[in-house]
Amino acid sequence: MPYKVLKVRVTKLIEIKGVSHSYKTAAGPLPVLKDLSLSIAEGDFCAVVGPSGCGKSTLTRLIAGLMFPDSGEVLLHGEQVKSPRKSVGMAFQNPVLLEWRTILQNVILPLEIVAPRMPKEQKEERARALLAMVGLQGFEGKRPSELSGGMRQRASLCRSLVHKPDILILDEPFGALDAFTREDLWQLMHQLRIDEPFTALLITHDLRESVYLADQVVVLSGRPATTQFVLDIDVPGPRPIDMLYSMQAVEWLAQLRNQIEIAQGRGGEKDMTA
Amino acid sequence: MTRHDLQKILSPIIAIIIVLALWEFWVWYMGWPTYKMAAPSDLWPAFWQYRELFAINAWQTLWRTVVGLGLAVVVGTILGMIMGLSRVLNDALYPLLVGFNAIPKATVVPVVALIFIGQHDFNTILVAFMISFFPISVSIAIGLSTLEPEYRDILRSLGASRLTVFWKIALPKTLPEFFGALKVAVTLAFIGTNLVEIVAPHGRGLGSLFDSGRIASNYPLMFAVLIALAVLGILLYYIVVALERIFAGWAERRPT
Numbered sequence: 001m002p003y004k005v006l007k008v009r010v011t012k013l014i015e016i017k018g019v020s021h022s023y024k025t026a027a028g029p030l031p032v033l034k035d036l037s038l039s040i041a042e043g044d045f046c047a048v049v050g051p052s053g054c055g056k057s058t059l060t061r062l063i064a065g066l067m068f069p070d071s072g073e074v075l076l077h078g079e080q081v082k083s084p085r086k087s088v089g090m091a092f093q094n095p096v097l098l099e100w101r102t103i104l105q106n107v108i109l110p111l112e113i114v115a116p117r118m119p120k121e122q123k124e125e126r127a128r129a130l131l132a133m134v135g136l137q138g139f140e141g142k143r144p145s146e147l148s149g150g151m152r153q154r155a156s157l158c159r160s161l162v163h164k165p166d167i168l169i170l171d172e173p174f175g176a177l178d179a180f181t182r183e184d185l186w187q188l189m190h191q192l193r194i195d196e197p198f199t200a201l202l203i204t205h206d207l208r209e210s211v212y213l214a215d216q217v218v219v220l221s222g223r224p225a226t227t228q229f230v231l232d233i234d235v236p237g238p239r240p241i242d243m244l245y246s247m248q249a250v251e252w253l254a255q256l257r258n259q260i261e262i263a264q265g266r267g268g269e270k271d272m273t274a
Numbered sequence: 275m276t277r278h279d280l281q282k283i284l285s286p287i288i289a290i291i292i293v294l295a296l297w298e299f300w301v302w303y304m305g306w307p308t309y310k311m312a313a314p315s316d317l318w319p320a321f322w323q324y325r326e327l328f329a330i331n332a333w334q335t336l337w338r339t340v341v342g343l344g345l346a347v348v349v350g351t352i353l354g355m356i357m358g359l360s361r362v363l364n365d366a367l368y369p370l371l372v373g374f375n376a377i378p379k380a381t382v383v384p385v386v387a388l389i390f391i392g393q394h395d396f397n398t399i400l401v402a403f404m405i406s407f408f409p410i411s412v413s414i415a416i417g418l419s420t421l422e423p424e425y426r427d428i429l430r431s432l433g434a435s436r437l438t439v440f441w442k443i444a445l446p447k448t449l450p451e452f453f454g455a456l457k458v459a460v461t462l463a464f465i466g467t468n469l470v471e472i473v474a475p476h477g478r479g480l481g482s483l484f485d486s487g488r489i490a491s492n493y494p495l496m497f498a499v500l501i502a503l504a505v506l507g508i509l510l511y512y513i514v515v516a517l518e519r520i521f522a523g524w525a526e527r528r529p530t
Binding site for chain 1: 422424425427428429430431432433434438442443446447449522524525
């Protein structure tokens with residue numbers, strides 16, 4: 001069954017309305033987000049792209065409830081996010097696996113916080129099932145340092161999904177991988193959306209990644225970041241990797257590329273001379 | 275036993291034998307009498323003659339050192355946690371600690387001996403503690419303050435308390451640094467104990483045996499005490515290494 005069906009539901013899982021935020025620095029407040037808005041429907045995959053240092057990671061911390069905006073609202077299930085909640089899964093560029101735990105024990109970690117009373121066997125069963133899904137069966141007892149970078153990132157994805165989070169926050173999880181491993185993991189994400197449906201917000205610098213994975217690509221402007229452009233990628237999943245070589249995809253990529261240049265403050269001038 | 279194990283045991287033994295042989299040769303070559311410089315061959319008779327005193331005093335030194343070190347671990351860890359988790363307290367305490375650490379502990383001994391006059395056990399433990407807690411605090415503080423924010427965020431985003439994050443992530447992650455510091459602290463604690471035993475002699479411990487050797491101009495005895503101290507130091511050091519294997523063995527990269 002294609003998971004696109006989920007989109008029929010109009011429930012907005014995440015709504016960010018007119019959020020502004022600045023950091024306090026010695027030189028005065030440094031605005032990072034300004035009147036930023038976006039919304040993600042349940043089951044959707046949203047990618048956020050933008051120039052470096054435009055406040056994308058701040059956005060993830062706001063959604064996770066690790067920080068609160070100066071103004072505007074961050075709503076999860078229509079409720080304002082006031083504190084960290086158990087329904088968030090996070091994966092980063094650095095897989096941050098704990099070296100003193102085995103892969104299996106690493107994946108179990110969130111369950112120890114979220115469901116401390118769940119029987120140990122049940123936790124392990126859940127973790128094993130996920131590890132098998134990402135192709136890591138047989139590696140449960142290994143230490144993180146014994147795995148390759150791609151395998152560690154797979155384990156990290158399992159950890160972010162093990163407690164069935166409402167929202168999966170992916171902060172450039174494929175950024176440090178080599179090109180082929182990255183494409184493997186992209187395809188894995190499509191497979192996971194079938195086996196283990198989730199709603200995701202992906203922060204990335206890779207436009208191809210955003211087009212291949214997301215249902216909706218949001219381009220943020222340079223700092224202070226605001227929603228500059230939203231692109232719907234209306235291709236049902238799971239998408240074959242050669243989807244990226246379709247005329248439509250190339251067109252989308254060109255469009256996004258142009259938006260990034262505008263965000264970087266270069267494209268605007270080019271438009272005027274054109 | 276594999277070749278590798280055998281090599282691991284044999285190579286330090288051979289190194290020790292070579293050092294002793296060079297030492298022996300050097301004293302013989304210079305023609306020094308024992309009151310100027312004792313040779314290794316003079317040490318064994320001295321040791322054997324006073325073996326009971328060695329056993330009693332080595333124990334005295336050892337237990338005070340271990341208690342002082344234990345205190346340093348507890349206080350050092352607490353201080354390190356305070357500094358590692360609070361930026362403000364880190365800024366406030368660092369200069370104080372560095373300054374305190376810079377004071378030569380030999381100058382502290384008479385002060386301590388005066389304040390707690392007659393409390394020999396307490397004085398000795400106190401100095402052993404004072405000299406050895408610093409590296410432990412610093413290592414814990416650095417370990418905690420350099421924890422990558424992502425490590426914290428995975429658990430914090432699930433609503434875990436600061437204590438849980440500390441217990442499940444920060445503390446185990448700091449263990450390798452902690453044991454590194456403990457290895458330094460072990461030898462420092464020994465220096466502390468012996469400082470008191472020599473500078474403010476109370477008639478107990480290897481330091482006082484050294485002192486009586488000095489008063490009697492028994493140079494072989496003095497050197498034998500130094501060797502005994504070195505042996506005790508090695509012993510404690512390897513106990514720490516064994517503990518490290520148990521609690522932070524995961525940090526050791528397996529040969530591939």
